[in-house]
Each structure stands twice: as structure tokens, then as C-alpha cells.
Amino acid sequence: MIKNRHHTFACLLVILFGCALFYFGTDGFTAFTAETARVKELIADKPQFPNVTLEDSKGREYSISEFEGKYVFITFLYTSCTTVCPQLEMNMSKVYDKVPSKYIGKDIVFLSISFDPSRDDPATLEKYRGYFNSDGETWRMARIANKTELDALLKAFGVIVIPDEYGNFAHNSAFYIVDKKGRLLEVLDYKKTDEAAKRLTGILDMEAGE
Structure with missing residues (x-):
């Protein structure tokens, strides 16, 4: 009987120790993956959008200061992508359509x-x-x-881009919200368009005092 009790106690101790390790190793059970942990660290650090020169589809060149005083909703992509990027941009379009039009262009811009x-x-x-x-x-x-x-921006925002021999890239994908001062505010799941639109609209409503 005593031997069984000792065995049971030892098992419980191992389980509790394992749970403790898992708790601290996953940042309180919330960071179950490396990607989740990376996003949490990014949001905590709030990196500044670096001083880079953007050239848009109209051939215009400017820095992020072009959007000073506005939030910027960002995705990272490449147009030759035939897997995640088209879905990423389609979902970007869905978020764009869900944000109240009174904010578009005035308080927020979208940038791919x-x-x-x-x-x-x-x-x-x-x-x-x-x-x-x-x-x-x-x-x-x-x-x-x-x-x-480009490399400075990708590093700052934790965007992983790995080229292959065929001219394609393995990369992570998300929605990024940059605040009015050019700092990263949020990283959102690009698959959850309703949640992203709700979060974005909530930020804009709060800014407007609504």
C-alpha cells in the first residue's frame, strides 16, 4: 500500500513538473507555436517602421511619412505567388470593404x-x-x-522570406497595423477577416471618440 502511494505521488509530481515546464515554455499556455511567440514579441516591442523608400504602382516614391497621422494596414506579398498571396490580398479586400468608408483615406490607408x-x-x-x-x-x-x-523592414516586422531555386518564396503571412506614429500596433490572422475588420474599426472608432 505504501509503495503504491509513493508511486502515485511520484507520478503526480512528474505530471505537475511537466505542466510547469509547459506553462513557462509556452508563455502561460498562450504561445503554443514559434509563430505565436514571435507575434507576441513583436506586439510587445512595437518596432518602428524603418526609413525606407516605397515605390508604388503609379511610380511615386515616398517614405512611410507619406501616411503621417494615419493608421496603415499592411500585407507583404509577391505577385508571382500562386498559393497564399492571392488569398491574402483577397482577404485584405474583404477587410477594406468592411471598414466604414468615412475612415478610408482620411484615418487609414491600406498598403501591400x-x-x-x-x-x-x-x-x-x-x-x-x-x-x-x-x-x-x-x-x-x-x-x-x-x-x-527591404531587409531592414522585413527583419523589423518579423517577416520571414526564403527564396527557392524556382523563383518562389516560402514566407509567413499576416495583417499588420501600423499606428499614426509609424510603430507596429497589431499583427492579425489574415484568415480571420471579420475579426481583423472589427479590431481595426474598433481602433478607428476609439480614435474618433465614438
Whole structure:
């Protein structure tokens, strides 16, 4: 009987120790994956959008200060992508349509940034935006031609881009919200368009005092 009790106690101790390790290792059971942990760290750090030169589908060049005083809703893509990127941009379009029109352009702009600048020149981006009803103004598509600048932005925002031998890229995808001061505010699941639109509208409503 005593031996069985000792065995039961030992098992319970191992289970409790394992649960403790899992709790601390997953940041309180919330960071179940490396991606979740990465996003949590990004949101906590709130990195500044670096000083890079964007070139949009109209051939205009500017920095993020072009949108000073506005929130910026961002995706990262490449137009040759035939897997996640079309869905990412289609979902971007759904969020755009769900945000009250009174905020569009005035309080927030949408921005899709290509990480394949050698192929995604302004003409290519101009054609691509038409597939998703981007107007090129309140929702712009742009590239960062300078590789050093592009790499700095991808690193700052935790965007992982791995090229393969066929000219494609393995990459993570999300919605990014940058605040009026150019700092990363939120990273949202691009598959959950209703939640993203609700969160974005809530931020804008709060800003407007509604």
C-alpha cells in the first residue's frame, strides 16, 4: 500500500513538473507555436517602421511619412505567388470593404508591400492591384527597390522570406497595423477577416471618440 502511494505521488509530481515546464515554455499556455511567440514579441516591442523608400504602382516614391497621422494596414506579398498571396490580398479586400468608408483615406490607408522588387515593378503592381479592386490611392501596392532597406523592414516586422531555386518564396503571412506614429500596433490572422475588420474599426472608432 505504501509503495503504491509513493508511486502515485511520484507520478503526480512528474505530471505537475511537466505542466510547469509547459506553462513557462509556452508563455502561460498562450504561445503554443514559434509563430505565436514571435507575434507576441513583436506586439510587445512595437518596432518602428524603418526609413525606407516605397515605390508604388503609379511610380511615386515616398517614405512611410507619406501616411503621417494615419493608421496603415499592411500585407507583404509577391505577385508571382500562386498559393497564399492571392488569398491574402483577397482577404485584405474583404477587410477594406468592411471598414466604414468615412475612415478610408482620411484615418487609414491600406498598403501591400512586395518583397520581390526585381519582378514587381510599378507596371506589374499596377496590373496586380486591379485583380483585387485596389484603387491605388487609399489602398496602394508598392515595392522597396533597395535590398538593404527591404531587409531592414522585413527583419523589423518579423517577416520571414526564403527564396527557392524556382523563383518562389516560402514566407509567413499576416495583417499588420501600423499606428499614426509609424510603430507596429497589431499583427492579425489574415484568415480571420471579420475579426481583423472589427479590431481595426474598433481602433478607428476609439480614435474618433465614438
